[in-house]
Amino acid sequence: MIKKNLKTFVHYKLLDDAFSKEDIKVATKVLKSKKITMSKETFNFEKKFAKYVGAKYACMVNSGSSANLLSVFASCNPLRKNKFKPGDEAIIQGLCWSTSLWPLVQAGLKPVFVDVDVNTFNVNTEELFSSINKNTKVILLVHVLGNSGEIDKIKKICKQKKIILIEDTCESLGSRYKNKYLGTFGDFGSYSFYYSHQITSGEGGMVVCNNFSDYQILLSLRAHGWSRGLKLESKFKKKYKHIDERFLFLNSGFNLRPLDITASIGNNQLKRLNFFINTRNLNREKIIKKLKNSVNWDDQFTFLNPAKHLNPSWFGLPILVNKKYTGIKNKFLKFLERNKIENRPIISGNFLNQPSVNLYKLNKKKYNLTGAEEIEKRGFFIGIHTKNISSKELNYLEQKLLSINKIK
Ligand SMILES: Cc1ncc(COP(=O)(O)O)c(C=O)c1O
Incomplete structure (x- = not known):
């Protein structure tokens, strides 16, 4: 009896299976070599990653x-021609992640928040353009x-006005806009390989760029401001020849280096990314079809459709509950958790509602971000897996998700 119950039990996680046998094998090989710090596995992954997304350079962190921190600090580096200075304005959408925003503040920029479109969850272009000013x-x-x-429109205006464009692509590795990978339009594109992202190495990230000098800045900021691994001009070398060239610090810096262990896993997962994208697309379609064809379907939910010109690489299945369920959404999410269906908010909702924003007094100006508010109140997402979804899982999702109308 117990055995039977266990068999019918479903736990629908954000991610079905983080690491394959091969991922574990490549990581173990690095560990066994006892050389786990940043080295050839990382450089190899960087090359493969840059090639995959079609960027000239990639720097793993x-x-x-x-990756966001590095992109922002590279954008104000003294070695850069077009750079911002403290007090300049940075536009960011209210629907963002904590560490999309904080590097801007940490680097002395004044954030200006704009709204997102409820239909795409992404930035409202008109509002973005009307917020641009000389600062x-x-x-x-x-x-x-x-x-x-x-x-594409946003990139064009940035180019015209010499605005630095940073694409936080941490949730969108593999999505293509007009066939060009997201993250490769701006000056810098950042990616995350945290658990449940399009590929995962546990922890990990990447910055891509197309300018050699930006790349050199990224490399030195990543590792203490060190000159190690950089191409130095002979004039420069000559000037500092009195210093041990192995320990030459030419810039400010952090230590954001990855491990070769995580790089080897990331690299191995990258080989399967196209397969993941396709399977996730199919699973997404199956889930939506299952819900919409159910006898219990009563327009309980709206699903996020890909924006125009976009070939998506989905990170989960974002859902908006029907307006009449707004008041019970949080109860419903707890119900899903109790029933082992993992779920998350859409990023963190309208970030302006967070206490950290009050702490830094970023909301002195009264913003009215109705799109971000609505997504916070009505939105959540569940995972979409990289293995074909089973009919048992589909039935389970149908049964539990559609019972939102029974929540009191
Ligand atoms: C939009 C966005 N930016 C940045 C991050 C930070 O990535 P990490 O968790 O790898 O630090 C996340 C995390 O999920 C995110 O969703």
Whole structure:
């Protein structure tokens, strides 16, 4: 009897199976070599990653947050021609992640928040354009859950106005806009390989760029401001020849280096990314069809559709509950958790509602971000897996998700 119950029990997680046998094998090999710090596995992954997304350069770091931090600090580096200075304005959408926003503040920028479109969850282009003024020096776009805004139009205006464009692509690795990978439109694109992202190495991140000098800045900031691994001009070398060239510090810096262990896993997962994208697309269609064809379907939910011109690489299945269920959404999410269906908010909702924003007094100006508010109140997401979804799982999701109308 117990055995039978266990068999019918379903736990629908955000991610079905984080690591394959091969992932574990490559990681173990690095560990066994006893050389686990950043080295050839990382450089190899960087090359493969840059090639995959079609960027000239890629620099791996220890998280997506570090990738954002590095992109922002590279954008004000003294070695950069077009750079921002403290007090300049950075535009960011209210529907963002904590570490999309904080590097801007940490680097002395003044964030200006704009709204997102409820239909795409991504930045509202008109509002973004009307917020640009002579003080705007940075736009940080977050591509939400595999979807995107009108990145080509945004890139064009950034180019015209010499605004630095940073694409936080931590949730959208593999999505293509007009066949070009998200993260490769701006000056910098950042990615995350945290658990349950499109590929995962546990922790890990990447920054891509197309400018050699930006790349050199990224490399030195990543590792203490060190010159190690950089191409130095002979004039420069000559000037500092009195210093031990192995320990030459030419820039400010952090230590955001990844491990070769995580790089080997990331690299191995990258080989399966196209397969993951296709399977996730199919599973997404199956779930939506199952719900919409159910006898219990009563327009309980709206699903996020890909933006125009976008080939999505989905990060989960974002859902908006019907307006009449707004008041019970949080109870419903607890019900799903009790029934072992893992779920998450859409990023963290309208970030302006968070206490950290009050702490830094970023909301002195009264913003009215109705799109981000609505997504916070009505939105959540569940996982979509990289193995074909079973009929047992589909039935389970149908039964539990559609019982939102029974929650009191
Ligand atoms: C939009 C966005 N940016 C940045 C991050 C940070 O990535 P990490 O968790 O790898 O630091 C996340 C995390 O999920 C995210 O969703």
